[in-house]
Amino acid sequence: MRIGVLTSGGDCPGLNAVIRSVVHRAVVDHGDEVIGFRDGWRGLLECDYLKLDLDAVSGILARGGTMLGSSRVQPAHLRDGVERAKGHVADLGLDAIIPIGGEGTLKAARLLSDGGLPIVGVPKTIDNDIAVTDVTFGFDTAVGVATEALDRLKTTAESHQRVLIVEVMGRHTGWIALHSGMAAGAHAIVVPERPFDIEELAARVGERFEAGKRFAIVVAAEGAKPREGSMAYDEGGKDIYGHERFAGIARQLSIELEQRLGKEARPVILGHVQRGGTPTAYDRVLATRFGWHAVEAVHRGEFGMMTALRGTDIVMVSLAEAVETLKTVPDERYAEAECVL
Amino acid sequence: MRIGVLTSGGDCPGLNAVIRSVVHRAVVDHGDEVIGFRDGWRGLLECDYLKLDLDAVSGILARGGTMLGSSRVQPAHLRDGVERAKGHVADLGLDAIIPIGGEGTLKAARLLSDGGLPIVGVPKTIDNDIAVTDVTFGFDTAVGVATEALDRLKTTAESHQRVLIVEVMGRHTGWIALHSGMAAGAHAIVVPERPFDIEELAARVGERFEAGKRFAIVVAAEGAKPREGSMAYDEGGKDIYGHERFAGIARQLSIELEQRLGKEARPVILGHVQRGGTPTAYDRVLATRFGWHAVEAVHRGEFGMMTALRGTDIVMVSLAEAVETLKTVPDERYAEAECVL
Amino acid sequence: MRIGVLTSGGDCPGLNAVIRSVVHRAVVDHGDEVIGFRDGWRGLLECDYLKLDLDAVSGILARGGTMLGSSRVQPAHLRDGVERAKGHVADLGLDAIIPIGGEGTLKAARLLSDGGLPIVGVPKTIDNDIAVTDVTFGFDTAVGVATEALDRLKTTAESHQRVLIVEVMGRHTGWIALHSGMAAGAHAIVVPERPFDIEELAARVGERFEAGKRFAIVVAAEGAKPREGSMAYDEGGKDIYGHERFAGIARQLSIELEQRLGKEARPVILGHVQRGGTPTAYDRVLATRFGWHAVEAVHRGEFGMMTALRGTDIVMVSLAEAVETLKTVPDERYAEAECVL
Amino acid sequence: MRIGVLTSGGDCPGLNAVIRSVVHRAVVDHGDEVIGFRDGWRGLLECDYLKLDLDAVSGILARGGTMLGSSRVQPAHLRDGVERAKGHVADLGLDAIIPIGGEGTLKAARLLSDGGLPIVGVPKTIDNDIAVTDVTFGFDTAVGVATEALDRLKTTAESHQRVLIVEVMGRHTGWIALHSGMAAGAHAIVVPERPFDIEELAARVGERFEAGKRFAIVVAAEGAKPREGSMAYDEGGKDIYGHERFAGIARQLSIELEQRLGKEARPVILGHVQRGGTPTAYDRVLATRFGWHAVEAVHRGEFGMMTALRGTDIVMVSLAEAVETLKTVPDERYAEAECVL
DSSP states (O other), X not given: OEXXXXXXXXXXXXXXXXXXXXXIIIIIIHOOEEEEETTTHHHHHTTOEEEOOTGGGTTOTTOOSOTTOOOOOOHXXXXXXXXXXXXXXXHHTOSEEEEEEOHHHHHHHHHHHHTTOOBEEEEOOTTOOBTTSSOXXXXXXXXXXXXXXXXXXXXXXXXXTOEEEEEESOSSOOHHHHHHHHHHTOSEEEOTTSOBOHHHHHHHHHHXXXXXXXXXXXXXXXXXXXXXXXXXXXXXXXXXXXXXXXXXXXXXHHHHHHHHHOSOXXXXXXXXXXXXXXXOHHHHHHHHHHHHHHHHHHHHTOOSEEEEEETTEEEEEEHHHHTTOBOOOOHHHHHHHTOBO | OEEEEEEOSSOOTTHHHHHHHHHIIIIIIHOOEEEEETTTHHHHHTXXXXXXXXXXXXXXXXXXXXXXXXXXXXXXXXHHTHHHHHHHHHHHXXXXXXXXXXXXXXXXXXXXXXXXXXXXXXXXXTTOOBTTSSOOTTHHHHHHHHHHHHHHHHHHHHHHTOEEEEEESOSSXXXXXXXXXXXXXXXXXXXXXXXXXXXXXXXXXXXXXXXXOOOEEEEEETTOOBOTTSSOOOOOOBOTTSSBOOOOHHHHHXXXXXXXXXXXXXXXXXXXXXXXXXXXXXXXXXXXXXXXXXXXXXXXXXXXXXXXXXXXXXXXXXXXXXXXXXXXXXXXXXXXXXXXX | OEEEEEEOSSOOTTHHHXXXXXXXXXXXXXXXXXXXXXXXXXXXXXXXXXXXXXXXXXXXXTOOSOTTOOOOOOHHHHHHTHHHHHHHHHHHTXXXXXXXXXXXXXXXXXXXXXXXXXXXXXXXXXXXXXXXXXXXXXXXXXXHHHHHHHHHHHHHHHHHTOEEEEEESOSSOOHHHHHHHHHHTOSXXXXXXXXXXXXXHHHHHHHXXXXXXXXXXXXXXXXXXXXXXXXXXXXXXBOTTSSBOOOXXXXXXXXXXXXXXXXXXXXXXXXXXXXXXXXXXXXXXXHHHHHHHHHHHHHHTOOSEEEEEETTEEEEEEHHHHTTOBOOOOHHHHHHHTOBO | OEEEEEEOSSOOTTHHHHHHHHHIIIIIIHOOEEEEETTTHHHHHTXXXXXXXXXXXXXXXXXXXXXXXXXXXXXXXXXXXXXXXXXXXXXXXXXXXXXXXXXXXXXHHXXXXXXXXXXXXXXXXXXXXXXXXXXXXXXXXHHHHHHHHXXXXXXXXXXXXXXXXXXXXXXSOOHHHHHHHHHHTOSEEEOTTSOBOHHHHHHHHHHHHHTTOOOEEEEEETTOOBOTTSSOOOOOOBOTTSSBOOOOHHHHHHHHHHHHHOSOEEEEEOGXXXXXXXXXXXXXXXXXXXXXXXXXXXXXXXXXXXXXXXXXXXXXXXXXXXTTOBOOOOHHHHHHHTOBO
């Protein structure tokens, strides 16, 4: 068989592990040929690819990023390209395409699958917000990086009697905030799913100081928002470049909490560090299993499907189902964190 | 309510996180009182305990080991002590006991539960071999430590054109070997579940060198054994102290492989490093959830049960069921590792 | 003897190691008594202290922050307090005070020393900008944290064909930028000591892309500034809180470079993570040696002095000399980095 | 100019950083050509080499091991090969050779230098036992790995009320033991420079338990030995393969201490993990500076010399001087560790 692989969307630790696993399983065990398209869908649309044999994937297992590169393509652009993609697939004699990507990629994958292309998807998102799989690879690494940072920040906050507001990834869901906050013992966690009340948050942090504690750590998902009316919310202005000047929930919260509590409050924005670098062992194992099972699905002809983790098993779910709903943090999980507003 | 907690059996990252979580949930949310027995069952039998309030568990979340200490008790000794334990429980006015421990502890817990004590268990084993839960805390940390060591050893092996045989924990099951071996891209993994053939193993490693590679990494669970007759197996002699002189599969394999391959082979035994120190974020979250749900089970009166992870949910399973079977590595999981004999 | 210890100024990994070392050497070996003033000079001025015996410092060696707390005191306030401090020292029967701190603290120490107090200082700054010592503890940890982040960011930058501008600590000197940039192989490093020319910087990064590379990493010390006139420099405006809206060299550089190069450029600001948490082994050893030698100096009656590292030796230098000049990055060190503008 | 580089002797984190630095400085700044001999002196003797340009060294800065490979060559063999080496150097038109290696390599370098070859050495040893340089790269990484392991082991030892004896590298000198022991707060450190008295060691550890502590950590350099007559010392026997059965100071100490103290004692042997993998930022900077200055020395024609660190400066010292004396741990440094017998 001939299989094409591509990675699309944001960077995520474990992408290389999937690519390596696909090549190992397909080439060694099945005697397949594998090619990799460069820079995601662009590579498919422009027929830009390289051959992937064992040597090509040697040493990439523990490396962050993606050896194939990634880029974002407009859905409209992709829609117009379905026929072109089919042409390339026919020309290259491909029996299957394995796109590895997040929500946008999986929607694109479904589009191409509906258009007749033989597709087996592999889900990828550090946000962990795909409902049909228990976990996605990359999430554990992101939570690990955030937790290590929080561990470090605790001693700083304590020595200086400060409130630190730490902004972690998560535009639409609060999984990284929830897990890293639980793991590091944060004193409050705010997430997009539950608009917070600034007075409540300040009260909660204030109580901590009243109980004699000398510092507090608040973890804020980047998409967290105040309950309407609870807090002046700076929509930002423009700087001399015409760029937005002020953005970020952590900065706003640090100002609002400092005003209310009379304690120094400082924002820390973890940013891209969460999505780069060596994946954790957990993510490498999950990514490797996803790659292996994607190849198996190709050989069974299960197209229009995607790999997913359920308990300890890898199962196949339909791409249609995969993109239907976002997995948000349910109330019971909030409760367990013991510190969510 | 009054709840007693204890930790028993081998050290495991995450024990303190469970203790902290029990105290947070019970004391803060339910207004319970919590005490901790010192050094496992010994503390219960000898009524040796300390009060656990919020201050007592402050700062322990990320710490390895167990603040309560641990020790091993002979089952017979425990059996004789059931009445004594019941007496202490009555005297202390305890409504429940939450023992946190591995197979031996859970068996003891069942014994006491059958004897009439109100018990909710929390499973703990870095070996991940308890069948009724998807994962146990501590396992992820152990795999992470082993993987980091394997990552380091790869460059050493490569620079010196060596075979390294790395012995990881796992007397009865090969989960740590399997996961760390997959995560680090080991070239062979041997586990207790599948006695290996030394000729097959040597052939496999030899092929790698013939293909032009300069090194090989073999991961061996400490309980891995050769297929009967396949390899001379040193039963060991006595040294001047009367102790066994020679033990360990990694040492034997390094000698056997060096003889067969004519390549330098060296053993590395990771040992206790795998079970100590700061737990990973994953283990802290799982341990925290187990503690929270154990308290909930106490309040619902679900005794004779134990917390377990199923997919993303924490569920309760009976202690009787919990200790019935060992979770061994199934064949498909071996196949996914792509490098198991 | 009776010795008082205090930590003052910004948080720095290794502070606890110094405190522990002072206590171990003084109490165990010399039979001294040691007390710790709370929150830096404030503790001395207000006679707020705790007794430090072996138990008090148990387990703090690897912990970030300072168990004694820290705060900033206005020099004027301290000047007025010299007599009060002397009174407390007399009342407490102290034979020496060991203040651990940065430039401000050492200046204060000198003031008090000139005022007649028996003082032996220990220098502390993660910036490594004290000229009379080869290195200060905390610096190695900060460089390590920054380097690990840079390692992670490289794969992200590469996968997305981006320029990442990473802001590290260093308001007046570029040591952290220089060392972390060298360690991680950054493609350009900008530091306060050498105002950069934005066109030159853009040209340098541009050449890299022209040579076929897919990404670039620029490390910027927070105090780095453009050569006058070379770049529009946003002085910032006010947001709705009256706070400055726009600050930070990394943000500005990302905009300026994106405009010039036509490549996505993104800022990453590492912030407080660099100064918190577990110190590296290097910093723990240096801090421990500083503490040990500070006690020795006390016993030799060498007051008005400060510990310093020279080669592999710990020597004593006068506080007067210590605060005279800032250690800036010399030209040859820039040249070695092979990537400094 | 044309420069040849080679790495020889045991693996050491930072070797690749030196190679990369030599290439960057020589090729980019001086317009030189650089070649790398494979597997140390063997490559030179057999004229086995590869061209090293910027692409060849891309991405190796943070990688452990050596991209050039390494091997050990018998001095006699090398002595016979001097003329052959000179012939290859002439044939290849090399203006200088930069060997990177430890004591053996530097002795060989001196031999070749005395024989008329233009040599600039770079010292390498994780043991840090070369007297003419303050530090060698690789040492900081080894100490870091050992310290992290010790941090982890402490919690295990504490939970189980054990003595752990941790064996670290150092056959002839105790630097790794001293620094990692200080960094982790070990309770005793034994090193080759000072044969220990087992009764004294046992007494010291015993006192700790008597003072109410629940565990103890002993760090032992692999070359540590008992004072003659103080302890039965197992010379080992043979196993069924004819290999030595019993070796290692940690194992012996664990047995001896367990017998004397009546406490569980366990050996942990860190082994090769200490010398592989990603170098610390400190080692990457030092290695990079060594490489840069070696190229400068070549261009100044300073042959028969070697790079060395003195304070914060890189200086050149003669190879003759370099190999004269071993740097052993002096008494004052022992004293600072506060826990050395």
